[in-house]
Each structure stands twice: as structure tokens, then as C-alpha cells.
Amino acid sequence: MTISKPATVRDLDRINLRLSADTFAAIDSRRADRPGNVSRNSWITEAIAEKLAREASANDLREESRVSHG
Template identity: 60%
Template sequence: MGAAMETTLDRTNLRVTPEMMLAIDAARLRRAGSVSRNTWIVEAIAEKLTRDEGNGETPVGKTANA
């Protein structure tokens, strides 16, 4: 077996309303398979950054640590 690739991730605290957390959970439960909150939120951020690319912002690749 090869050596595991080590990925460094930054951590942050996220403050959202209970209603927003419920909406996030409802959205991720509608997806096929099991998607963690972290993965769902990282994907949502990546989608927003991609949309904003036309505004001169640099998109970021989707990397989630589920």
C-alpha cells in the first residue's frame, strides 16, 4: 500500500440560524446517498465561487473532508 496523501484544511466556525440549518439538512437529505453537512456546505461555497468567477473572483476547487 502507498503512503496516504495528507491534506491540510483550514477550520472555521460558522454561525447560522436554526432555520437555515434545518434548510441545509432538508436539502442534503433530498440527495441520493449520504452527504455530511460539511460536504454540503463546502459544495455550496464552491458553487457560489464558481458563479462569481465572472465578477473577477477566482473559483476554488471542491475539496471536502466529509
């Protein structure tokens, strides 16, 4: 499956993200556990990258299983 990048998405773009106060508190708590000063934006960006990598890995495993069993 090929996913084309919409014309409106640039290499680096800005979005508005609505999160509950509880979610912000949880993010801030995790940020405080890390050494240095990690911004919310950096933390959220890292979390998204981890999720994308996990899903890509799961897709790869499903594809390997389909090929080897099919």
C-alpha cells in the first residue's frame, strides 16, 4: 500500500492538538522523570515516532506471517 503525502503537508508543519488536563499532567510527569529539559512538543513527537515504529513493525510481522503461511 502506497500512501501519498497530501499537498497541504510540508516537511515540518504545525497542528493544534486537543488533550485533556489529565493527559497534559501525565505527559508532564513523564517529562519530569527524564534528565534534562524535554519540551512537551519533543515528548509528544517522540511518542508519535514510537507508535509509528511499533505499528510498522507489527505490520511487517503480519506480512511475514502471511507470506510464510500463504
